[in-house]
Amino acid sequence: MGEQQRNFQLFKRFVVKVGTSSVNHPNGKPNLCQIEGLVRQLADLCNQGKEVILVTSGAIGAGVGRLGLKSRPKNIPEKQAAAAVGQGVLMHIYEKIFVEYGLTVGQVLLTREDFSDRRRFLNARNALHTLLRFGVIPIINENDTVAVDEIKLGENDNLSALVAGLVDAEMLFLLSDVDGLYTADPRKNPDANLIHDVKEITTELEELAGEAGSMGTGGMTTKLQAARIAMHSGVVTVIARSGKKDVLRRVIAGELEGTVFWPLANKLENKKKWIAYSSTVQGRIFVDKGAVQALSKHGKSLLPSGVTGVEGVFELGNTVSIVNPDGQEIAKGLTNYSSDEIVKIKGAQTRDITRILGHKDYDEVVHRNNLVLDL
Ligand SMILES: Nc1ncnc2c1ncn2[C@@H]1O[C@H](COP(=O)(O)OP(=O)(O)O)[C@@H](O)[C@H]1O
Numbered sequence: 001m002g003e004q005q006r007n008f009q010l011f012k013r014f015v016v017k018v019g020t021s022s023v024n025h026p027n028g029k030p031n032l033c034q035i036e037g038l039v040r041q042l043a044d045l046c047n048q049g050k051e052v053i054l055v056t057s058g059a060i061g062a063g064v065g066r067l068g069l070k071s072r073p074k075n076i077p078e079k080q081a082a083a084a085v086g087q088g089v090l091m092h093i094y095e096k097i098f099v100e101y102g103l104t105v106g107q108v109l110l111t112r113e114d115f116s117d118r119r120r121f122l123n124a125r126n127a128l129h130t131l132l133r134f135g136v137i138p139i140i141n142e143n144d145t146v147a148v149d150e151i152k153l154g155e156n157d158n159l160s161a162l163v164a165g166l167v168d169a170e171m172l173f174l175l176s177d178v179d180g181l182y183t184a185d186p187r188k189n190p191d192a193n194l195i196h197d198v199k200e201i202t203t204e205l206e207e208l209a210g211e212a213g214s215m216g217t218g219g220m221t222t223k224l225q226a227a228r229i230a231m232h233s234g235v236v237t238v239i240a241r242s243g244k245k246d247v248l249r250r251v252i253a254g255e256l257e258g259t260v261f262w263p264l265a266n267k268l269e270n271k272k273k274w275i276a277y278s279s280t281v282q283g284r285i286f287v288d289k290g291a292v293q294a295l296s297k298h299g300k301s302l303l304p305s306g307v308t309g310v311e312g313v314f315e316l317g318n319t320v321s322i323v324n325p326d327g328q329e330i331a332k333g334l335t336n337y338s339s340d341e342i343v344k345i346k347g348a349q350t351r352d353i354t355r356i357l358g359h360k361d362y363d364e365v366v367h368r369n370n371l372v373l374d375l
Pocket residue numbers: 018019020021022057175176177178180181182183184185186187208209210211212213214215216217218219220
């Protein structure tokens with residue numbers, strides 16, 4: 001991607017995420033004008049031969065509206081119930097409007113586990129690719145009715161970035177009730193300025209990101225998390241205002257709209273993308289300074305000799321976090337040995353693994369092909 005070359009017309013596959021604040025009015029009733037405008041734009045992209053995947057929030061909000069609740073529920077069972085009602089309301093509206101444009105939609109409800117379990121991840125990927133092959137527009141939301149806290153993402157920014165990685169999209173839109181990322185929350189600071197381009201998500205930038213408005217969940221914090229995942233996955237991400245007329249067409253044509261997050265030069269290959277952002281970390285492996293050097297500077301695998309400790313209970317093939325002597329995570333990877341085995345072989349030479357464990361399937365605790373640095 002050329003320097004600041006804002007022209008995305010050649011892109012074929014787009015993930016468009018629309019937040020609660022764009023889909024619902026503050027009372028929870030659907031914002032039909034906004035939904036209609038969005039569907040019209042998505043339909044027009046399809047008419048140009050492009051593929052679109054819609055990630056939509058708003059089920060809980062719509063459930064609140066339909067049930068006539070006074071406010072958004074705080075406890076999980078009520079959120080689950082509101083989502084069960086609201087998801088149907090939402091899909092009914094989308095289906096009705098998309099059909100007017102001659103397009104077919106398919107509902108896909110995902111949970112965290114659909115990403116963290118490699119088999120389910122590949123299943124979801126196959127299903128989505130098949131929907132696209134059939135010319136269907138997948139409409140995705142988190143499966144709020146069954147997703148309890150432990151398996152919940154809780155907001156759709158991260159979900160949409162994982163979906164963009166899952167379907168190998170070229171561009172991710174995070175449509176919200178704000179023009180993009182500002183130097184401060186524009187609701188609280190009217191002098192804040194819009195940032196047009198981001199090439200790296202630094203800690204200074206993260207400090208600019210504030211909380212959600214009255215309806216949304218994640219605010220700018222989760223949008224930056226999503227942008228980081230997308231940047232590492234080679235996906236261009238744009239935060240823009242959903243209510244602006246023809247915003248998708250204008251951004252794609254290269255107009256100076258929203259905040260564009262540019263992908264990093266070295267995008268992660270598929271398996272590493274999954275290790276870094278989708279899989280669930282099951283434990284931590286502590287390493288010494290020499291191992292940090294070997295991994296970070298010389299692209300080596302992690303050998304038992306560099307391991308100083310283990311935390312958590314995990315099995316062969318699980319994802320682990322690799323931690324330096326200062327307690328900072330330096331990498332994630334798939335382990336070749338269980339936590340019990342690593343306790344026994346930590347600090348040992350590879351030639352001693354068989355003597356200690358009675359078997360040796362691998363020299364490396366984590367092979368460099370299954371290791372992701374620069375998270
Ligand atoms: N630095 C910032 N730049 C822009 N918006 C910000 C910033 N910090 C916090 N926000 C808030 O984030 C809100 C959008 O996030 P959120 O309410 O979660 O929307 P959505 O439902 O679209 O995901 C904006 O309305 C804004 O008030």
